[in-house]
Amino acid sequence: MPQRQRTEFPSLKVVRPKRMYEQIAEQIEALIRNGDFAPGARLPGERELAETIGVSRPSLREALIALETLGLIEVRVGDGTYVRAASPVSAAPTWIQSKDLGPGPLEQFRARRAVEPACAELAAAAATAQEIAALEKCLERIIATIDAGRSPAAEHARFHVLLAEASHNSILLSVASELWRLRSGEMWETLRRRVEEPESLAKGIAFRRRLVASLRARDAAGACAAMQAHLDRVEQLYFGPEDAARAKPPERTPRSRRRR
Amino acid sequence: MPQRQRTEFPSLKVVRPKRMYEQIAEQIEALIRNGDFAPGARLPGERELAETIGVSRPSLREALIALETLGLIEVRVGDGTYVRAASPVSAAPTWIQSKDLGPGPLEQFRARRAVEPACAELAAAAATAQEIAALEKCLERIIATIDAGRSPAAEHARFHVLLAEASHNSILLSVASELWRLRSGEMWETLRRRVEEPESLAKGIAFRRRLVASLRARDAAGACAAMQAHLDRVEQLYFGPEDAARAKPPERTPRSRRRR
DNA sequence: GTCAATATACCGGTCTGACCACTTGACAGG
DNA sequence: CCTGTCAAGTGGTCAGACCGGTATATTGAC
Numbered sequence: 305m306p307q308r309q310r311t312e313f314p315s316l317k318v319v320r321p322k323r324m325y326e327q328i329a330e331q332i333e334a335l336i337r338n339g340d341f342a343p344g345a346r347l348p349g350e351r352e353l354a355e356t357i358g359v360s361r362p363s364l365r366e367a368l369i370a371l372e373t374l375g376l377i378e379v380r381v382g383d384g385t386y387v388r389a390a391s392p393v394s395a396a397p398t399w400i401q402s403k404d405l406g407p408g409p410l411e412q413f414r415a416r417r418a419v420e421p422a423c424a425e426l427a428a429a430a431a432t433a434q435e436i437a438a439l440e441k442c443l444e445r446i447i448a449t450i451d452a453g454r455s456p457a458a459e460h461a462r463f464h465v466l467l468a469e470a471s472h473n474s475i476l477l478s479v480a481s482e483l484w485r486l487r488s489g490e491m492w493e494t495l496r497r498r499v500e501e502p503e504s505l506a507k508g509i510a511f512r513r514r515l516v517a518s519l520r521a522r523d524a525a526g527a528c529a530a531m532q533a534h535l536d537r538v539e540q541l542y543f544g545p546e547d548a549a550r551a552k553p554p555e556r557t558p559r560s561r562r563r564r
Numbered sequence: 565m566p567q568r569q570r571t572e573f574p575s576l577k578v579v580r581p582k583r584m585y586e587q588i589a590e591q592i593e594a595l596i597r598n599g600d601f602a603p604g605a606r607l608p609g610e611r612e613l614a615e616t617i618g619v620s621r622p623s624l625r626e627a628l629i630a631l632e633t634l635g636l637i638e639v640r641v642g643d644g645t646y647v648r649a650a651s652p653v654s655a656a657p658t659w660i661q662s663k664d665l666g667p668g669p670l671e672q673f674r675a676r677r678a679v680e681p682a683c684a685e686l687a688a689a690a691a692t693a694q695e696i697a698a699l700e701k702c703l704e705r706i707i708a709t710i711d712a713g714r715s716p717a718a719e720h721a722r723f724h725v726l727l728a729e730a731s732h733n734s735i736l737l738s739v740a741s742e743l744w745r746l747r748s749g750e751m752w753e754t755l756r757r758r759v760e761e762p763e764s765l766a767k768g769i770a771f772r773r774r775l776v777a778s779l780r781a782r783d784a785a786g787a788c789a790a791m792q793a794h795l796d797r798v799e800q801l802y803f804g805p806e807d808a809a810r811a812k813p814p815e816r817t818p819r820s821r822r823r824r
Numbered sequence: 825g826t827c828a829a830t831a832t833a834c835c836g837g838t839c840t841g842a843c844c845a846c847t848t849g850a851c852a853g854g
Numbered sequence: 855c856c857t858g859t860c861a862a863g864t865g866g867t868c869a870g871a872c873c874g875g876t877a878t879a880t881t882g883a884c
Binding site for chain 2: 836837838839840845846847
């Protein structure tokens with residue numbers, strides 16, 4: 305049962321008190337993942353559930369809304385709350401995971417490696433003239449930024465997100481957006497310096513020119529290959545040639561630390 | 565301002581009434597994305613904000629919790645609500661997008677095509693013995709389910725999610741989970757029949773055996789190739805040989821229709 | 825008997841108003 | 855100048871109430 309965080313001594317504060325709705329949400333998610341509530345099953349009514357857990361209806365409601373936002377449950381007005389079909393499949397602990405620190409650089413890069421060639425390939429087939437023009441415009445802006453002596457990191461990100469848009473695939477787009485969003489974090493700051501040298505930047509521009517040309521020519525294979533080559537080069541820069549896809553052991557992440 | 569969904573005539577019901585908290589969340593997200601509330605800025609107090617928008621505090625709270633769950637804001641107890649540092653990159657309208665109908669089957673499949681070979685490749689390098697054992701156990705369950713004359717769809721999904729887990733890449737895992745979750749929706753019901761014929765199911769089993777063997781042998785290229793071949797075959801079944809990566813025009817999706 | 829219209833019980837949606845716990849910052853005392 | 859205290863403001867939680875929507879049992883007509 306959720307415990308109200310007591311403050312026996314005002315100044316003794318070990319952990320940040322978990323809000324009621326978080327505790328309830330975790331508890332319900334556990335029940336769902338445990339199979340106590342099967343997919344498609346109907347949860348007890350809000351009033352009943354609240355009483356069972358021992359909290360007020362507003363608090364329970366907040367938890368349900370969090371779970372609904374995460375896509376674990378579905379609330380039907382006037383009917384009831386149902387477990388979404390998610391459970392047998394997604395073993396990913398949405399709630400817990402969404403609260404923790406993100407993946408590391410290498411992990412991000414591996415995902416890029418999977419997604420971006422596909423973006424390039426699809427974009428070659430699906431991109432509209434406007435989208436290609438937008439990519440070219442972005443490329444010009446990258447050049448201008450470099451000429452001005454500033455870091456083109458943001459423009460680079462924009463270029464790749466535009467490319468993902470041009471693929472007309474919403475899933476790839478959302479993954480690419482997320483990857484480049486993560487990449488703007490501080491973790492990459494130091495890594496980035498290695499790439500931001502004149503020679504490397506010039507190669508980046510050449511690659512992007514080649515890519516845009518492939519898109520214009522509707523050359524899917526060429527676009528894909530260009531992206532592959534680019535990622536090969538970047539991987540060398542970032543992670544060195546030894547690389548070797550290290551398989552770290554499961555790595556217990558204690559779930560205690562929180563962002564802030 | 566949010567409008568209470570009126571029912572002028574009981575039987576005239578055009579759209580499903582949007583719940584208050586959804587309207588409020590959209591509104592606040594729009595304000596954030598518009599820059600009216602800059603990252604790091606503090607939102608007005610709950611009481612004040614509720615009065616400004618013209619809703620009750622509980623409703624406003626529900627909206628804030630939804631936005632917090634999505635990671636757009638951060639609530640500090642006893643202090644206030646703050647806008648999280650959203651990057652300039654992410655153009656993805658989290659809230660609105662997450663509530664809409666998902667992408668179509670072909671779009672989903674294209675994403676699979678990008679993600680799953682990478683999962684197989686990485687898993688060959690990173691999978692632990694337990695994870696490979698779990699995959700084998702799942703494969704056995706698939707066979708048992710087929711022998712029992714039932715559809716192995718859920719087990720198939722589980723197999724691929726387990727594979728994604730074995731890749732030890734949280735991003736690929738979350739994408740794969742999402743893809744297979746979408747796939748359990750009704751949209752695929754009819755499509756699926758084509759694949760669920762004895763001959764096809766047998767090929768699926770053979771592929772999975774081959775894949776697991778590649779993992780055991782730490783043969784990344786082999787695992788990747790097996791997955792590629794499998795996806796080739798499945799693509800034929802689902803979308804026919806003509807395929808040809810049609811570049812549908814932008815396709816205005818009116819965002820009106822809702823699941824259910 | 826079958827089927828459609830209706831009545832009703834149940835359920836989620838929303839609101840009011842209140843009290844509690846926490847954070848913060850001003851202020852008085854050392 | 856530093857420190858401990860206190861008060862104001864903020865989010866957290868609660869209880870209870872009423873509303874409208876949904877599903878189902880009921881009733882009526884055919």
